[in-house]
Amino acid sequence: MLNDDTISAIASSPGSGAIAIIRLSGSRAIEITDQIFCSKDKKKKLIDQDAYTIHYGLIKDQNEVIDEVLISVFRAPKSYTGEDSIEISCHGSLYIQQRILNLLIKTGARTASPGEFTQRAFLNGKLDLSQAEAVADLIASESAAAHKVAFQQMRGGFTSDLKNLRYQLLSFISLIELELDFSEEDIEFADRAKLQSLISTIKEKISELLNSFELGNVIKKGIPVAIVGEPNVGKSTLLNVLLNEDKAIVSEIAGTTRDAVEDVISLSGILFRFIDTAGLRKTDDAIESLGIERTIQKIENAEIVLFMIDAKDKQACEKVFEIKERAKDKKLILVVNKIDKSESIFNEKISDCKDFETVQISAKHKQNINVLTETLLKTVHYTPAGKSDTIITNTRHFELLQKAYDATLRVDQGLTAGISGDFLAQDIREILNFIGEITGEFTTDEVLGNIFDNFCIGK
């Protein structure tokens, strides 16, 4: 499975910039670069240089100078991939990037597949599989929470406990298999009580992780929120107020995460994707004025519906019941706006709509915005201080943990029923394998292929 050829790719983001990075990894990485590198005194060879040093010089294609570059030298096993590696820092023109990459390929390197550097890091034991997967999540992370979870996972995170439990289980299975060799003598090497207790611990741990997946998904992908309400009820004002709450980070990356139909706002590090409900038309018909038919699609795509209503709106309750009907399987939050103007009028009626979250705000005067934010976070079960190393975000992990959990149930039942060692061993093996597939201790080429195909080139 280990390749001994040398791979190369552009590792900085696609496009032109001040600086671009081209990386190589493999046994010939340094030698190949030496063939196209020319130091200032024309004598220096990279192969003679220490690891973790930087060298200024020219990249040349025969006699043609392609660029002035800085070359970083890394040596096995102290590199990202665990192999000899080179990073070329060149001027970030597309032409130069492509010329240097082509030149490296011509000189003996091979174009790296997506994620192939990280795959090599995994194959060389620098990272386990879930850590490798976290690298891709880390690069894609757009919010504080997504970053925190991915980073924790990359640093070992939720798998360190699992691995530990798996090793304990491994010792039990040897003992049970030993029993099978002595089956006629009816000896129990494996202490059933201890096994039961270990299985309970594993079940509990897995259950905790499984329960974290919903939140994990929210953290990874952000949560779609539809703001629904009549024109002038204050939807834009609210969006702007929320946007300002988190200006520090979001406004600066907004250009890349916003598109025509979504305002992405990070609240306490969680991304909320506010689906634009512009285009509502006001009519005389109270129900039609909600524009339900036209916003129904948006509600369908949302997980949370913020239904905004004017505090002085006398038809509030009819509208609330209508939207409740339409958004049955959604988390509905009723936002009563403009309370500064007419708090009392709405309060008379609100008792009728008490069976879901209601927040009374003034978007204009920034009143109770923090209550709304907390309600949103409560709705997705997120607390900023929560332990991010017990959150899973990956569907593959979720499915394997689900299977492992089912196997723990079978072991549990088997132990209670006192079934024979060979059946027990079979279910325990399954737990081991499912957990092993998460960390990559037990896996197939196909699984690996699927995982690394989703990486970007150069990582």
Next chain:
Amino acid sequence: MLNDDTISAIASSPGSGAIAIIRLSGSRAIEITDQIFCSKDKKKKLIDQDAYTIHYGLIKDQNEVIDEVLISVFRAPKSYTGEDSIEISCHGSLYIQQRILNLLIKTGARTASPGEFTQRAFLNGKLDLSQAEAVADLIASESAAAHKVAFQQMRGGFTSDLKNLRYQLLSFISLIELELDFSEEDIEFADRAKLQSLISTIKEKISELLNSFELGNVIKKGIPVAIVGEPNVGKSTLLNVLLNEDKAIVSEIAGTTRDAVEDVISLSGILFRFIDTAGLRKTDDAIESLGIERTIQKIENAEIVLFMIDAKDKQACEKVFEIKERAKDKKLILVVNKIDKSESIFNEKISDCKDFETVQISAKHKQNINVLTETLLKTVHYTPAGKSDTIITNTRHFELLQKAYDATLRVDQGLTAGISGDFLAQDIREILNFIGEITGEFTTDEVLGNIFDNFCIGK
């Protein structure tokens, strides 16, 4: 003019990628990074490390770990800017890039203006001004020729001769100014014959550079070419054949340089922007079938018009004269296609249209494509083997050289007319200043501002 604060910016291209680079430059660059850097053993300080070394560790905001990074240390004066510098290589998520940059700013760095790193390199004497300008051109270069010219200019290129001539002229002016001190004694310290000869050399050099500007512009910006002709005359086939000629580089950067209306093809390193003339409609009227009215706009935007005609087209000459009328100020190349089918029929008529370039090809059979390519290159006066260090591409340089040239004419005339030293000195000063403005030996803050404002951030 020199700033002693420390600047920072993201230097890799905007967007997320495998790796991103954040750079710092200034007297506190290393110290500031040390405050947020934590090495594996928690003891290592970057301030104690040698220049040109790389260090693995964590970036931390208080107790929160932001990323695992590699840090490159550079020390004054052996860095790009000539100052102490740091490059942080982090995971390329937008969130991480922004967090680290924000953290550096909070810790004492300042966000760099566009081109500020290169501006500091200039102010610290690492580059002259035309070299600094070439850095931006180099990053923007999309073709072999543009890259070659920008790279030459960055390495000294056309200014090295100019600087040398300027120094010679400087010594003359001191002599002439010495004469002015002794004006009553009528002594000539400056040898007028030698001065005349030097002025001639300068005039010649400047003239050569001025003449190169048209080609320089073509190299820098590419040259717009309209392919005009009836449907099925073979326009798409020709474009595909030309595209294949240069597949090595162009196809790989095509995604970034092509847009809906242009096929950008690099021929011998020169970019030709083929303006799409799709949408021509065939009618029975010979002239109308050219779709002249609908392609007139495209012809107007082009510098070269490739008029394609079918070798067996009996109305060829009428059409050729019509297009000639419409594209009066353009470089017109008549491309007779499908010569494999019916060479003789067209040849009878072609004598009438001999007063411009005609190339007979078969796009389908790839016949004479090289002749067409050569004709295109000849039309823009480009030879791949030409000296790229005598080509100017920059309008600012062109305008200053024009002014310097006018001043040399005045000196020339003055010398012939035997005018007095003080008038002579004035014109010579002008030459010195105009050339000095190109290299930055003589310049204003406003000029510098204009130049570096056009850079990308991080360079």
